[in-house]
Amino acid sequence: MTELPYETIPVPNDWNRGGLPAWTYHSPALFDLERDKLFLTHWQVVGHEGDMPAAGDWLAFDMLGERAVVMRGNDGVVRAFHNLCRHRGARVVDGEKGHCKGAIVCPFHGWVYNLDGSLRGAARPSSFGELKREDFGLKPIEMEIFHGFIFVRFKEGPQPSVAELLAPYAADFTAYGLDKLLPVRNLDWTAELPVNWKSVRDVDNEGYHVALAHPSLQELYGRTYRDLYLENGLSVSIGWFDEGMARNWSVKNYVRVSPPRPDLPAHLQKAWTYYGLFPNAVFAITPEGAQFYQEVPLGPGRTRLTGRMYRRPDETRQTRLARYLAFRIDRFTSAEDQQLSIWSNESMKSEAFEGFHLSDLEYGLRRHHDGLRRLMPVMTLAEAPPEHRLTRSNEELICQPSNTF
Structure with a gap:
């Protein structure tokens, strides 16, 4: 058995399997x-510095009514802003990525x-009376970069800095040289599913289904696959081929x-490794390349799956050939998981559904649910409170002694 350098949390003997x-x-x-309480207050992955090599290059990221743009300035610094013109709130850039030559011009x-977000000038400035440009720059968003990957957070939240949070991944990310990655052109991908985002994450958070549901992965790494649980909602899943x-x-x-890849440490050679980040992101790395993928919730029953690939x-x-073949394997796996997510989500409206009864191999799913319940204890209630009282019920439960679940 390959020795792994992670301090992991063992599966408890007496855990609740619901x-x-x-x-x-x-x-x-x-x-x-x-x-x-969750998505706007937790770190979200936008892309990689390699996506924006030149001054004026930008990436956009939307999350539940909030809009971000991350841009490289003339000084080479990457910054994040709300994608809102300070005049009337129009998007200052439109699309997923692009380039602004010399300046950002609001299309409205x-x-x-x-390019550093400061206001250069308003159209017909005399029509605004006294307008102080220093007061009307683009509003910044909290942003951090970790081994080239760019993270934003729209509101202050419970997670520590990205560097502290992802410290258990630092040695592996350094060994892979992730800060030097380059984007794979034309292979950004997205899919929209008629499901709640948690149904997607439930499927991805356990490897119990791999043997039957993913024949390609089973042939690739079979019984070597392992799910490992770390602190702060982090996880590492790994299989060797x-x-x-x-x-x-x-x-x-x-x-x-x-x-x-003799340059890699022993535990990463001939390995496919998945690094999970609560609540909704995964970094998937093979010896040939890397990608991140995540669920972007659009509504209670609608979710966009998205990600970016790197070489x-x-x-x-x-x-390049090996990376293409890995992409083919992953494409089939993704399609299989999407169907499983749809079936799982459908069951949540069936009167016959009596709840989960989880295997030890599905402890990652339970652990994710526990993380959600700590933030939103209303999820501990077996029966739904009235919709108009749900937020109040949650606040009342927060004020009570800790629930056990």
């Missing part, structure tokens, strides 16, 4: 609470901002052509 009650997957009032009335009797075309050829700067033809 999960969240079904009503939490389709309550509009709870979804509003998740917006305010032509207010002009410098080697030449075997794979029948799947992509798996068989991937294992054959994947170039060795090594020293990529050879062999590495």
